[in-house]
Amino acid sequence: MAIEQQKELLSDAFDIFRVASRKLEKQYATLEDKVEELNTELAEKNRAMERTRRLAAMGEMAARIAHEIRNPLGSMAIFSTLLERELTEDEGRRKLAESISRGVKTLDNILSNMLLFAASPSAKRRSIDLKDVIADSVQMTQACGKAGFEIVHNGSTKMDGDEGLLRQLCVNLLLNAVDSMDSLSSGGVVTVTTSVDSKGPGGMEMLEISVADRGRGISAENLDRVFDPFFTTRDSGTGLGLAIVNSVVEAHSGTVQVTSKPALGTKFAVRLPRFQQ
Ligand SMILES: Nc1ncnc2c1ncn2[C@@H]1O[C@H](COP(=O)(O)OP(=O)(O)OP(=O)(O)O)[C@@H](O)[C@H]1O
Ligand SMILES: [Mg+2]
Incomplete structure (x- = not known):
């Protein structure tokens, strides 16, 4: 080459x-x-x-x-x-x-x-009657403020649920409702309503519990934060109440929604699958 x-x-x-x-x-x-x-x-x-x-x-x-x-x-x-x-x-x-x-x-x-x-709770679901849980929770909350309670059950309240956890859920929602109306001299009324429908995923039967008050309401900017652990606007609050509500709902594979108008009132609606899959 x-x-x-x-x-x-x-x-x-x-x-x-x-x-x-x-x-x-x-x-x-x-x-x-x-x-x-x-x-x-x-x-x-x-x-x-x-x-x-x-x-x-x-x-x-x-x-x-x-x-x-x-x-x-x-x-x-x-x-x-x-x-x-x-x-x-x-x-x-x-x-x-x-x-x-x-x-x-x-x-x-x-x-x-x-x-x-x-x-962080896991639910031990057994056959319970939610109306008893609500009655207990109302009794436990009654002494904590001036508010009265109106309880309306539309249909059956039987379901598979963890009684202890659901009582804690109800007590927290009721205490918040009572607290929101504390400044009203007449007290005010907390309305607890339950109802059954088949609008869950795949037509699943759901039990809805709503707790409504005519208290001070929640501002739009706070509405996104109320379920955050330790978020509180109360002097003596720990900010754990709604975080617990949320984890009890999750442990039952349910949902929780809040609607509120400042100075008019607040409604929390919890929807739980009625029976265990
Ligand atoms: N029904 C209600 N009406 C008005 N504000 C509410 C209502 N429920 C909750 N809130 C607001 O959400 C915040 C958080 O509620 P959450 O129950 O988690 O804690 P808390 O009530 O402040 O304290 P804790 O329940 O631990 O004693 C409250 O401080 C309040 O500002
Ligand atoms: Mg609370």
Whole structure:
């Protein structure tokens, strides 16, 4: 082969080599970027895992403390109810005993919410009658404000549900409704309505519970945030009530909707599949 021809071949080979090595360089740079990206992602995941571990530990501790507080609180509830009964003749003192009962109920609700929040509930669904759960919840809430209650059941209230969780759901909705009307001197009325329909996914039978008040309402900007844990506009609120409502609804594969008009009132509508699939 002539020398010229050999030189040409050699220069072609060099060209090919240059192109290939440039490609390799680029791929190496891309790989380096990818490794850095993955490292950052890993560090973030590690931080999140550490946070979750710490939160879980805090949740466990909160649950243990809550259980410890529950026992003396139970005794206080019994004694203040006994006192209320004994003081039927003495209105001034009876009112004092009533306010102890009210305080105890509020504390008990905060503890129940905290325990549920720490444990993220799973529903143990059994055959129950929601009208009993609503009646219990109304009774538990009655002492906490001046509001009256109107309860309307349209059709059956039998369903498969977790009684304890649904009671906690109802109590939280009722307490919020009562609280929203607290500034009304006449108290106001909370309306609880249940109804059955077959408008669930695939025609599934649903039980709807709605809780409506004519209280202060929720501003448009707050409406998106009311279900966020720890969101509260109340001085003594923990902001866990509706977060619990939401997780109880989720544990029953249901939905919850809120409609509200400031100064006119609020309605929460919870829809739950009536029977377990
Ligand atoms: N029926 C209602 N009427 C007016 N505002 C409401 C009503 N229900 C909820 N809200 C608003 O949503 C916020 C969050 O409610 P949520 O029940 O989660 O917490 P909270 O009532 O503030 O405190 P907690 O229930 O933990 O004691 C309330 O602070 C209030 O601003
Ligand atoms: Mg609340």
